[in-house]
Amino acid sequence: xxxxxxxxxxxEAGALSRVAGLFSARGYNIESLTVAATEDPTLSRxxxxxxxxxxxxxxxxxQLNKLIDVVxxxxxxxxKFIERExxxxxxxxxxxxxxxxxxxxxxxxxxxxxxxxxxxxxxLTGSGNKLDAFxxxxxxxxxxxxxxTGASGIGRGDRILKV
Amino acid sequence: xxxxxxxxxxxxILVRCLHEENVEFVFGYPGGAVxxxxxxxxxxxxxxxxxxxxxxxAIHAADAFSRSTGKVGVALVTSGxxxxxxxxxxxxxxxxxxxxxxxxxxxxxxxxxxxxxxxCDTVGITRPCVKHNFLVxxxxxxxxxxxxxxxxxxxxxxxxxxxxxxxDITAHLHAFEYPETVQLRSYNPVTKGHLGQIKxxxxxxxxxxxxxVYSGGGVVLGDASEYLIKLVxxxxxxxxxxxxxxxxxxxxxxxxxxxxxxxxTYEANMAMQECDVLLAVGSRFDDRVIGNTEHFLxxxxxxxxxxIDPSSISKRVKIDVPIVGDVxxxxxxxxxxxxxxxxxxxxVALADWFKQINExxxxxxxxxxQSTEFIKPQYVIQKLHEVTKGDAFVTSDVxxxxxxxxQYYPFDKPRRWINSGxxxxxxxxxxxxxxxxxxxxDAQVACVTGEGSIQMNIQELSTxxxxxxxxxxxxLNNRYLGMVRQWQExxxxxxxxxxxxxxxxxxxxxxxxxxxxGMRIENPSDVEGxxxxxxxxxxxxxFVFMNFLTDQKENVFPMIPGGKGLSEMILAENL
Numbered sequence: 001x002x003x004x005x006x007x008x009x010x011x012e013a014g015a016l017s018r019v020a021g022l023f024s025a026r027g028y029n030i031e032s033l034t035v036a037a038t039e040d041p042t043l044s045r046x047x048x049x050x051x052x053x054x055x056x057x058x059x060x061x062x063q064l065n066k067l068i069d070v071v072x073x074x075x076x077x078x079x080k081f082i083e084r085e086x087x088x089x090x091x092x093x094x095x096x097x098x099x100x101x102x103x104x105x106x107x108x109x110x111x112x113x114x115x116x117x118x119x120x121x122x123x124l125t126g127s128g129n130k131l132d133a134f135x136x137x138x139x140x141x142x143x144x145x146x147x148x149t150g151a152s153g154i155g156r157g158d159r160i161l162k163v
Numbered sequence: 164x165x166x167x168x169x170x171x172x173x174x175x176i177l178v179r180c181l182h183e184e185n186v187e188f189v190f191g192y193p194g195g196a197v198x199x200x201x202x203x204x205x206x207x208x209x210x211x212x213x214x215x216x217x218x219x220x221a222i223h224a225a226d227a228f229s230r231s232t233g234k235v236g237v238a239l240v241t242s243g244x245x246x247x248x249x250x251x252x253x254x255x256x257x258x259x260x261x262x263x264x265x266x267x268x269x270x271x272x273x274x275x276x277x278x279x280x281x282x283c284d285t286v287g288i289t290r291p292c293v294k295h296n297f298l299v300x301x302x303x304x305x306x307x308x309x310x311x312x313x314x315x316x317x318x319x320x321x322x323x324x325x326x327x328x329x330x331d332i333t334a335h336l337h338a339f340e341y342p343e344t345v346q347l348r349s350y351n352p353v354t355k356g357h358l359g360q361i362k363x364x365x366x367x368x369x370x371x372x373x374x375x376v377y378s379g380g381g382v383v384l385g386d387a388s389e390y391l392i393k394l395v396x397x398x399x400x401x402x403x404x405x406x407x408x409x410x411x412x413x414x415x416x417x418x419x420x421x422x423x424x425x426x427x428t429y430e431a432n433m434a435m436q437e438c439d440v441l442l443a444v445g446s447r448f449d450d451r452v453i454g455n456t457e458h459f460l461x462x463x464x465x466x467x468x469x470x471i472d473p474s475s476i477s478k479r480v481k482i483d484v485p486i487v488g489d490v491x492x493x494x495x496x497x498x499x500x501x502x503x504x505x506x507x508x509x510x511v512a513l514a515d516w517f518k519q520i521n522e523x524x525x526x527x528x529x530x531x532x533q534s535t536e537f538i539k540p541q542y543v544i545q546k547l548h549e550v551t552k553g554d555a556f557v558t559s560d561v562x563x564x565x566x567x568x569x570q571y572y573p574f575d576k577p578r579r580w581i582n583s584g585x586x587x588x589x590x591x592x593x594x595x596x597x598x599x600x601x602x603x604x605d606a607q608v609a610c611v612t613g614e615g616s617i618q619m620n621i622q623e624l625s626t627x628x629x630x631x632x633x634x635x636x637x638x639l640n641n642r643y644l645g646m647v648r649q650w651q652e653x654x655x656x657x658x659x660x661x662x663x664x665x666x667x668x669x670x671x672x673x674x675x676x677x678x679x680x681g682m683r684i685e686n687p688s689d690v691e692g693x694x695x696x697x698x699x700x701x702x703x704x705x706f707v708f709m710n711f712l713t714d715q716k717e718n719v720f721p722m723i724p725g726g727k728g729l730s731e732m733i734l735a736e737n738l
Contacts, residue, residue, distance in 0.1 A: 009349070014290075018290060021290055059474065059477075059478060062474035065473070066473075068295040068315060069295075070349055071348055
């Protein structure tokens with residue numbers, strides 16, 4: 001099953017490679033991994049999307065907790081949470097395509113953030129599924145380039161991951 | 164503030180940190196990036212620096228110093244090849260959870276990343292085989308980092324910690340102040356076990372019909388031996404031990420069934436398979452211990468697992484009653500509960516259980532066919548046990564001789580059996596013996612080895628001469644990489660691919676060339692006399708290299724073939 005794991009870790013050089021190294025050394029999957037400093041600059045927040053059996057997920061959580069630099073780990077799937085991902089898509093926008101692309105972008109509540117003679121760059125935020133759906137709804141030939149951030153997640157309501 | 168206090172170089176600060184930690188020995192090898200540190204060492208005499216002949220041996224020696232004392236082992240190596248040579252040693256210590264601090268030199272901060280001479284990404288290379296590591300980028304961080312390093316290495320589940328220090332940092336000046344305490348918000352190892360879980364565990368053990376204790380290296384590392392003995396005796400239950408746990412419970416006690424696992428005793432493996440309540444103490448259900456996991460689980464039993472590392476619990480086998488905590492503290496709580504509650508045991512069932520165990524015991528699975536023609540390796544170990552009155556520190560390398568030492572030298576005390584269990588590193592034996600002998604200068608130290616393993620760190624014969632280490636090397640020389648040959652005989656239809664050791668040196672002359680005493684023993688009738696001589700007062704202060712030419716075809720039994728279950732052992736032909 002797909003799990004989203006959030007963690008807070010010391011914002012130190014090499015911290016990211018400790019986590020990435022753990023996943024590769026123990027053969028765990030990483031679907032995506034995002035990381036950035038938090039409002040407290042000594043802490044980084046990381047979101048890892050992974051998949052595995054319940055036993056594997058339990059081991060992943062334990063192994064992450066075992067890393068000396070990791071302060072707190074939360075499996076977002078243990079409760080209600082929100083997941084968002086940002087995608088930038090550069091699409092062909094010539095002739096009739098131009099209007100079509102504008103319309104698709106509106107339907108998915110995206111924004112055109114760069115306009116050039118032959119292309120648009122669309123910014124789209126949502127769950128991974130939504131981003132997938134947008135890509136699928138576009139004519140493959142129209143897609144020039146895509147870039148995705150990987151998922152970020154946060155617990156709903158009172159579920160707070162903080163030191 | 165800082166202007167008023169005395170200024171020290173980074174190297175001097177580092178040395179003072181080691182003084183603060185009461186370090187007695189630093190095992191190391193100098194080089195460009197650590198010259199400032201060596202100069203600071205030159206100016207002190209609080210700890211002794213031991214010059215090895217290869218960095219790998221420095222790590223192994225420091226590791227064995229720790230294994231035999233419980234103190235943190237310390238090693239010092241230079242950058243680049245110094246650090247890469249240390250990797251095998253570090254990985255060995257990591258697999259067996261040995262507390263160590265390794266200091267490595269690094270090229271100057273301004274040269275990092277420029278492919279400088281003797282540069283390597285030591286922090287990157289060691290990351291997967293250390294508990295934690297640090298790169299010190301500022302002289303003001305040295306003291307705090309060293310404090311953290313010692314704390315992390317020796318708390319929770321212990322392990323090696325590496326501190327990488329660039330050369331320029333060791334020359335920069337700063338005041339020295341060693342922190343008294345260390346607080347890491349991200350690292351708070353659990354010590355006390357959950358009392359509710361402990362109660363539950365005790366109830367299960369008391370009510371069990373076929374209880375069994377399976378103890379591991381955690382008992383030795385956690386200095387919990389005394390408590391384990393009390394628990395086993397209070398409940399009068401059978402106990403087995405992993406390779407790493409030997410000595411944690413006295414082997415001569417009637418409740419001890421011997422080692423379990425791939426080369427464990429028949430009774431230990433059968434009891435492990437057939438028990439109904441299993442108490443695992445500081446052990447980790449390793450593949451060499453429980454054999455085929457599915458086969459192990461095919462016989463349902465309730466499993467209680469005490470371990471300081473939560474990630475050890477339910478890693479390979481689902482645990483019914485997990486108790487996360489320091490083994491000593493949990494066992495102490497359990498003993499208090501026994502004293503308070505005086506649990507009623509099923510004595511009738513227990514008597515039946517011991518009857519069954521004694522039946523298994525009667526197989527005498529460790530008996531072997533004695534020979535007047537060839538020296539049996541088992542016989543050498545038995546005689547070693549007799550001659551040393553069971554009171555030696557025994558280090559071993561890896562292979563058949565390691566298993567024979569584990570099977571035929573019953574250890575009654577913890578920290579006496581020093582070997583590489585997890586990583587299975589050939590070449591540890593001699594440097595391990597060095598580390599032990601430095602820690603216990605008056606003790607008998609025997610290094611049981613093979614002709615394959617001993618040649619992997621043979622250069623240390625020179626170190627042994629320099630420091631007059633009276634180690635006795637017990638070389639069980641069968642002219643084969645014995646364990647490889649055994650597997651080839653059993654599973655590869657006698658195709659002995661590259662397992663024959665040709666062109667062996669004359670070990671007697673080799674020992675003599677290094678200034679030691681060499682002996683060659685070919686006849687079974689000479690074994691006891693030779694051992695007695697080696698351990699006699701006459702040679703008490705000498706390093707003795709004993710080359711026993713042993714039966715080439717001897718195999719280690721019992722054996723659980725790869726993929727088979729605990730009760731599917733191959734026994735020796737004579738049984």
